[in-house]
Amino acid sequence: MAWQWFHQWGSPRWFYQRSGAWLPWLAVLAALFLAVGSVWGLALAPADFKQGNSYRIIYLHVPASFLALAGYYLMAIAGAIGLIWKMKLAFTAMRCAATVGAALTFVALFTGAVWGKPTWGTYWVWDARITSMLVLLFLYLGVIALYQAFDRQELASKAAALLALVGTVNVPIIYKSVDWWYTLHQPASLKITGDSTLHSSMLQPLLVMIVGFYLFYAVALLLSMRAEVLAREANSSWVRALVTAPQSRERG
């Protein structure tokens, strides 16, 4: 049973059909959570008594940073699966996760910079957390560049996967940077164990936004993977069938 499930993921056609069925639901849920979280965070949550309204950037900055980091693990694990089981779809996931991850890391850095200006008086400091996030951006871009540097797709995927795996060292450093070094960046306000230091009126919309960003990440990754699968399988009979039978549900 488990192996059958595993093998299905090796079939691009199966993936394309299934993801086509999931996407509308994921997209509606993502839009719903992001809309509710945005209005709640930007207009309904109380202003911070110290930072005023600039703190509202937290509702974009923290979820984007979460996904930038979680997305890196996803990319590295996909690369490892591709290396071990030679699964093409895993390499596709890795490549697409690199693009989405790089974009979200950029968002995390940008929103951090415009938050830093009114709060710390500067857009940028070479502090441990911020510098290690910049390294994360370069790791994502490195995976993309390394993949494109090779002519042979298989070799390119393997090299990119190796870089992705080596780069995972950076992720715990980012997490711990605010505790290990004396930094300008504040320590985590959200804690899995113990009480968060954020008041519930501010925490609740943040949790809604985090869920929204996770859903959005799934939508963006699946859309990107589907396009990639189509490009790779353009000459196969099932893709040609998508075009000749546009009415069929397969088109998804």
Add this chain to the structure above:
Amino acid sequence: MVELKWQFENWQAFWQMAGHGPYVWAAVAVTAVVMVALVAAPLRRRRQLLAEVAREQQRAERRAEAANRA
């Protein structure tokens, strides 16, 4: 449950955010642009790919018809 209330007196106050408006809205705008691009780019690519496959198929059909007539 926390009581929810509108934090700003009017739209102008909402845009200005007591002086923090430019920072907050710059963050919102850049995040929105990146997120829309992440969704729009693969959708456009998929549409182009399917159109390309369809054109290829029509060419193949025309070639087949021409071969039949000859």
